[in-house]
Amino acid sequence: MSTAVYERIRKNPKFDELVAKRSRFAWMLTIVVLGIYFIFIMVVAFNPTLLTTPIWEGGTASIAWPIGASMILLFWLMTGLYIRRANGEFDDINSEIIKGAIE
Amino acid sequence: MNSRIMKYAFVVLALSWMGLAMAAPDVGATQKQPLNVHAIVMFFIFVMATLGITYWAAKRTKTASDYYSAGGGITGTQNGLAIAGDYMSAATLLGLTSLTYFQGFDGYIYCICFYVGWPFIMFIMAERLRNLGKFTFADITSYRLDQRQVRTIAAIGSLTVVVFYLIAQMVGAGQLIKLLFGLDYWIAVVIVGVMMVIYVTFGGMIATTWVQIIKACLLLGGGTLVMLLAFSKFGFNFETLATQAVANSKKGLALMGPGSLLADPVTAISLSLGLMFGTAGLPHILMRFFTVPNAKEARKSVFIATLCVGFFFTVVAIMGLSAITIVGTDPQYFEGGAVGSRLLGGNNMPAMHLAHAVGGNLLLGFLSAVAFATILAVVAGLALAGASAISHDLYANVIRKGQATEAEEVRVSKSSSLILGVLAVLLGIAFERQNVAFMVGLAFGVAASCNFPVLILSMYWKGLTTRGAIWGSIAGLVSAVLIVVLSKAVWVSVLGNKEPIFPYEQPAIFSMPLAFFMAWLGSVTDSSVRAAREKEAFEDQYVRAQTGFGSAGAAAH
Incomplete structure (x- = not known):
């Protein structure tokens, strides 16, 4: 019964458009997050002293801490960016497709 | 019926608690601290409040869907707090504060490794999990594959993770309570076991979720309060905090950068892979995605969970740094009152x-x-995940081949949680004097190597067949366990051998690629009729994963 609906959804060109758009966006964000993260891990593993540079000249607090905190903040903001588009734009197209397939 | 039993349990527990609180003698075990009245009173309030919630939840738990997934009626924000709660254990609060206290920035690196799995889950997994799953993650892996084989191996993977994680929590609970409350180890373990079984059997997912939400709020609030009070001693100035920490620590300037913990690149990368993808393979976390009504709310929950977890880790790091000066220079926190000797109560304090x-x-x-x-x-979250693997996967779909009624399934789940509770108490007591630090690592290793590869392939790769899924899971499970057993953590520290057979303690960098490879190999060489049918069925699964059309419970709420 639902196989027929699935097939109608599959044939709708909007479905391909939705999937392409959403996947591109999701993978782009993933690559940015993983990229930044693995650069960080590589620095930790291969050049740890780089991170001990003081924030203020002559100070003690190192740039490692604000870098860590900004990574956490940035990754969270990126999840926010994703749900903004996914729960708005993408979900609107989605419900349109489903509506079209049921009727 | 249920509510009557619940009332009895409530009364019995209340009485036994009062008995304990009044009687608990200070028998002077070596590490046991004097009875902590404030802590016991506040914990008692928490227990009463959660029992009240369980009573309320028990009345609302009527169907299997209510029991396993709170009927899909949890909102995104609530679920986000619950997920964060599942992820922030006592080990996070105590262990990571202590790591920052002793190692400085290494503690924060650990936090970041733990954290980065969340954005990944958001972008790649959240909506597909919600759209395809029903009660357990095996619903997804077995969607178009052989139900019996795939569910069996998924249940084994889940139960392995759950049992190792449970042992680590039980032992941690016993030690912690002995220390903080001044109660005997076994009493603490029994209390934890009994409470866990009450929450899960009577209140199912509804109670488990609300207990988790309350706890997440308490933990975030308590941690933030301590952090603010501590940070205020440094005028909320990070430079002052850092300068004093460096001046008061044995490690000195080394606190400010990566240290010895991740000195070796293989360990650093393997640990970060294990923590990141292990998060995406923990059965009790995955289950939470089925408690929200749709993909929209599933995304919202990851957003909230990511915020809470990231915030909490930063709070913990500041607590650790502040403690270096505030605790580390105060003789009253050291054994014998000598600054620099052993911390009272041990390194987690x-x-x-x-x-x-x-x-x-x-x-x-x-x-x-x-x-x-x-x-x-x-x-409680772990026990529910374990009990669901037994009842929904093993009993209902493997043994009864999908012919069990909902009521039978839930009954089996309740008895399973009782058995898991007894097992957890017995193992907790048996492992009292063992070093269980490796068990959480092992749980994450198995989750990343046995559960995660097959889960992600089943959602993304058309070519995955039953044979590939089985090969991949077994390869991941066996290699992850073997590596941990042959490494220093078990072979030397637990079994008492001189030299480890395998040089690395973190399995993920070896076991995860192996699992992916075996899943691929098993699939591409599979030219059976069944394999062809399974590949063909990917189309429908794909549409449902993308659109959510036909997903479980979406219409009911």
């Missing part, structure tokens, strides 16, 4: 001593109660 230093006995009591509540909530 900086967070608790810090609470005492900035807020006196009241804040210490509060934070202790929160730590105990945290353990209760986490073990």
Whole structure:
């Protein structure tokens, strides 16, 4: 019964458009997050002293801490960016497709 | 019926608690601390409140869907807090504060490794999990594959993770409570076991979720309060905090950068892979995605969970740094009153001593109660995930081949959680004097190597067949367990051998690629009729994963 609906959804060109758009966006964000993260891990593993540079000249607090905190903040903001588009734009197209397939 | 049993349990527990609180003698075991009245009173309030919630939840738990997934009626924000709660265990609060206290920035690196799995889950997994799953993650892996084989191996993977994680939590609970509350180890373990079984059997997912939400709020609030009070001693100036920490620590300037913990690149990368993808393979976390009504709310929950977890880790790091100066220079927190000797109560105590230093006995009591509540909530989530693997996967779909009624299935789940509770108490007591630090690592390793590869392939790769899924899971499970057993953590520290057979303790960098490879190999060489049918069925699954059309429980709420 639902196989027929699935097939109608599959044939709708909007479905391909939705999937392409959403996947591109999701993978782009993933690559940015993983990229930044693995650069960080590589620095930790291969050049740890780089991170001990003081924030203020002559100070003690190192740039490692604000870098860590900004990574956490940035990754969270990126999840926010994703749900903004996914729960708005993408979900609107989605419900349109489903509506079209049921009727 | 249920509610009557519930009432009895409530009364019995209340009485036994009062008995304990009044009788608990200080028999002077070596590490046991004097009875902590503030902590016990506050914990008692928490227990009563959660029992009230369980009673309320029990009345609302009527169908299997209510029991396993709270009927899909949890909102995104609530679920986000619950997920964060599942993820922030007492080990996070105590262990990571202590790591920052002793190692400085290494502690924060650990936090970042733990954290980065969340954005990944958001972008790649959240909506597909919600759209395809029903009660357990095996619903997804077995969607178009052989139900019996794939569910069996998924249940084995889940139960392995759950049991190792449970043992680590039970032992941690026993030690912690002995320390913080001044109660005997076995009493603590029994209390945790009993509470866990009550939450899960009577209240199912609804109670487990609300216990988790309350605990998450308490933990976030308590941690933030301690952090603010501590940070205020440095005028909220990070430079002052860092300068004093460096001046007061044995490690000196080394606190400010990556240290010895991740000195070796293989360990660093393997650990970060294991933590990141292990998060995406933990059965009790995955289950939470089925408690929200749709993909929209599933995304919202990851957004909230990511915020809470990231915030909490940063709070913990500041607590650890502050403790270096505030706790580390105060003789009252050291054995024999000599600064620099062993910390009172052991190395996991900086967070608790810090609470005492900035807020006196009241804040210490509060934070202790929160730590105990945290353990209760986490073990309840684990027990529910384990019980569901037994009842929904093994019993209903493998043994009864999908012919069991909902009522039978839920009944089996309830008895399973009872059995898991007894098992957890027995194992907790058996492992009292063992070093269980490796068990959490092992749980994450198995989750990343046995559960995660097959889960992600089943959602993304058309070519995955039953044979590939089985090969991949078994390869991941066996290699992850073997590597941990042959490494220093078990072979030397637990089994007492001289030299480890395998040089690395973190399995993920080896076992995860192996699992992916075997899943691929098993699939591409599979030219059976069944394999062809399974590949063909990917189309429908793909449409449902993308659109959510036909997903479980979406219409009911």
